[in-house]
Amino acid sequence: MTTSRMSRRGFLAGSAALGVSGLLTGCVGAGGSDDEGDAASSPEGNGTPESTGPVTLQSSLSDPQPRAALESLIDAYDGDVTLNTVAIENYRAQLPTYLSSSNPPDVLTWYAGSVARDYAARGLLLDLSDLWTGDGACAGFSDALRSLSSTEDGTPIFVPTNYYWWGVFYRPSAFEEWGVEPAETWDDFLALCETLNAQGVSPLTMGTGGTPWVAAGWFDYLNLRVNGPEYHRELLAGQHSFDSAEVRAVMDEYAKLLPFIDPNGRSYSWQDAVTPLVQKRAAMYLIGAFITQAFPEEDVDDVDFFRVPIIDPSLPVGEEAPTDGYFAASGSQNPDGAKALLSHLAAPEYQQQFIELAGSSNLPTSPDVDTSGFSPLVQKGITHLEETDEITQFFNRDSSDELQATADTALTRFLDDPDDVDAILADWQAAAERVFDA
């Protein structure tokens, strides 16, 4: 072979040959990805496509409640759907294989933003323009969601069905016992931690043992508060160095928190780290709204949150709001069926049903969902995000899983050895460069 790059045709032939039984369907699937435009302008045209034939839904929602919620949504659908649920770690690893296989699942759960865009850029995702125009299921969604769900050139490739906010979660009853109040400013927050510490309570819980990415939550927020959302996005896109004065300033603030973080959290997963919060041995937890899933049912009404305190009031306020939903594979054998299922999943009544059954405190993406029946916590979350100036997602969703791995290493090392920050940031930048150069 004289050329160094494998040709696209060669790759397709190779992947088709891999699926011995799927040889023929592989060719059909490969053709489908070239004819994306045709599929989008199929006779069904705009509006809700008719369900035609069986479709496969590949799901990473393996926690019991969301899983049951999705199952109930599928039960309510009158098409022929096969639901495969895969544990999230395996799902993450397998996703490129699913999408590029000769016979991919038609509809898949995943995240909006750079992750979805990356797959779309490789021609692996179905053009979902019909759903976002006319009387399509997503036509009424907000512009922020539309741009989050589209490629750089504005082609929609994602159906967001719910999103959630991050915040400092605490138990109001515990705060009452301790005689403290949520903090508005950074100085108040540090003083609050000091007060709690003096009472023998761990001010902050954080499960970085099995889930080191939790440490990136504080990094994201401190960077948003110290350097602003724009700098944060540019940093994660590789336009700034992790070994810069700006990031160093973030780590200086992070270091102030370290004495207040429960040291046992280094052995816990994020779920384990909820236990000290529930038992009132720890006071606060910076995490996503999904924390309510890990709360015992009887305590779920005793959870509240406040915004991560403002450090520099001159900066626009940014909040993390990772968006979940579905996309469809461009190699789908049944693009119309896939779109019909996506329309069903995005419909206001089913968004509502999913959120209620999943117990997830996620927010609906459809403006038509009647939110009056949601818990006060979710109502507060909606206001929280409506009031913010800018939305980011989360470290790995604003960058990549690979860059997340460099952050996990750097930040857990920092938690253990904050004095070594210079070496840590230099190593982080070196690791990040390897990711960006690859």
Next chain:
Amino acid sequence: MSQPDLATTPDQQAPPVSRRRRASSGRVPRIVWLFLLIPLAVELAWVFWPAMNSFWLSLTRWSGVGAAEFVGFDNYANLLDDPVFRTAASNTVIWTIGFGGLSVIMGLTLAVVLNRPRRGVGLYRSAIYLPMVFSLVVTGLFWRVLYQPDGAINSTFELIGLDGVARQWLADPDTALYAVLIAAVWRQVGYIMVLYLAGLKGVDPSLEEAAAVDGANRWQRFRYVVFPQLRGVNTVIFAVTVIDSLRTFDIVWAMTRGGPYDSSQLLSTYMFQQGFTLVNLGYGSAIAVTIFLLAIGFIITYLVRATRED
């Protein structure tokens, strides 16, 4: 080699000359070729072809989607510069020596102690062998609970007044690898013990009695009479242990995933992380090829030595 079946086939009518020549040249009957070629084809298709592909992949940069980009030996050059790879390589050496050494010493000791028939010895043997019925992943999850900050191990240390020893075993980069090692040895010891128990059954008791009459103490009887007779078993155990330690993956993955910050990374876990978590298939393949070369290098040296001794 005689070929009785062939004599009754239609070939029987062939001239005696050719028959004799066929027999003398050792021509193999077709059915035997079939038995040889089918497994060979399967082996080529399912073992050697993927292995060759993995070597090819290690010369490319590929994320599993789109075309693989040929980069020559860049991945290998990057490996040498990669601090995590160096940690993983030295951890693999520590693991092989620690895992092999500890499980053999403890397995042999237990086998010798539990070799004598006495009341309840079967119960002890079964109890020690029991961990072997769990998969390494289950072992890992079980030990994770023991190692929790307020788990059984730390509570025990605190109970006996050794508060200073208690720590976060799996979250401390100084102890994580060794904490996992202990869990793995705990499971392996029973297996080694059973192999040695089988070996000890083959030891001639009259020799030991003779040595006792000559005034050899217990240690001398073991060292100079029993142990040399275990040579065959030792060879098997040596091979099994080295192979087991080189392929260790699941228990580390279940307990620490190579963390905290890569301090308990083995070559196998780093390969998995690069290849399947981060989907860096080219880089992961380069690590896989390194592991393959190490294993092959070891096995060839071992086979050469073993055959020379025979």
